[in-house]
Amino acid sequence: MEWLVSLLGAGLVMVTLRDLFHTLWHPTRHGGLSRLVMTALWRLARRFRTRGRVVGLVGPLAMVTVVGVWAGTVVLGWAIVYWPHMPAAFTFSPGSEAAQEPALLDSVYLSLVTVATLGLGDITPGEGWLRLVSPLEALVGFALLTATVSWVLEIYPALTRRRVLAVRLALLRDADPATRQLDSTAGALLLDGLAVEVARVRIDFTQYAEAYYFHDGEDHSSLAATVGYAAALAEHGQAAGRPDVRLAGRLLAGALADLAAILDQRFLHTGGTPTDVFAAYAADHGRAS
Template sequence: MKWLVSLLGAGLVMAALRDLFHTLWHPTRHGGLSRLIMTTLWSLARRLRARRRVVGLVGPLAMVTVVGMWAVVIILGWATIYWPHMPGAFTFAPGSSAAQQSALLDSVYLSLVMVATLGLGDIAPADGWLRLVSPFEALIGFALLTATVSWVLEIYPALTRRRVLAIRLALLQRSDPSGRQLDSTVGAALLESLATEVARVRIDFTQYAEAYYFHDGEDHSSLAATIGYAVALAERGQTARRADVRLTADLLAGALEDLATILDQRFLHTDGTPAEVFAAYAADHGRGLAQP
């Protein structure tokens, strides 16, 4: 029975590590606990759409909640591993009152100390297998801290790339280049650079799916509000006389179609055309889609 309880704890630890791995290093569209937390918070925020401050906190709050969930599951998992073997398989420092506490409380305490890499030493494993296994909790705690810092450092550059593209599209819409201006070498270079930026954002949505749940502030910095103008520019370029402009317009249209596919598969599930997907994307972020 003791080993069954310990195996249950090991299963909890593995579940948390699997979720961490798939969220940070091998993203898939098959959501785990982290994806469930993010989608739930996003759904709740949509009901509070009028309160922009609340919506703007969804992304950071979701990341904090996910990291907290990983830490709690790992701590409870290791505590469950220790619990059946407490106190017999552990030694206690002289004068420590830990041995008079409940076995469950001591197990949670030891797990907290180990995952935080404090090394207080008032409770230490005595059995050989525990002495070999328990240091792995400290390694997992260090890995969790490192992964959290890396996650934060990686997500904000992705958000910056998305917002830069949105602002660029807003500025282009404001100047609204004519068909004649677009049908030129400069127009071809413009469409090609937009295709490259759209492809980068598409990769960001694949690699950092949690970026979808970050609010972008005003309309001019929201890709959900401005992506429609990129579609209009692609359509305008496809009717140009110059072959290089038509080619780069096709590249932009293809990049936009790929982006729509990712948005629909991972978040929106409309099974619609790219135009319908982008309209749903704008609605989901409380925006009106930019029109030509």
């Protein structure tokens, strides 16, 4: 029975590590827990759409929540591993009153100390297999800290790329280039550059799906509010007289179609055309496309 309880704790740790791997390192990044938490918080925040600060906190708050759940589950899982063998399989420092505490409390305490790599030494494993398992928890704790830092460092550049594209589209919309200006070599280069940026954002939504739940704030930095203008530019490009501009327009239209497919598949589930998807994207982020 003791080993069954320990195996249950080990299974809980493995489930957490699997979710961490799929959230941060898997190529398609289909993290289960992170997506559930972020989706739930996003839907909750939509009920307070008039309060911009609430929506703006969803992304950061969801990341903190996910990391907290990961850490708490790892601590609990390892505590369950220790619990059936506490205190007989452990040694206590002289004068310590830890052995007089409930076994579960000592197990949680030891797990917290170990995962935080503090190594206080007042409770140490005595049996051989526990002396091997305990350092593994410290390694998991270090990996969790490293993964959290990496997650933050990865997701914010993705947000920057998305907002740069949104600002560029907003500036183009305000400049309102004439048809003859687009039907030129400069117009072809412009449309081609936009297609590249849209493709980057599409990849970001694939690899950093959590970025969807970050609100972009003002309209000029919100891709949800400006992506419709990119579709209009693609239409103008495809109707141009110059073949290079038509090609660039088709490239931009294709990149936008790929982006719409990712948004619809992963977040919106409209089953509609790219125009329908972008309208739903704008509505979901509280913007008028």
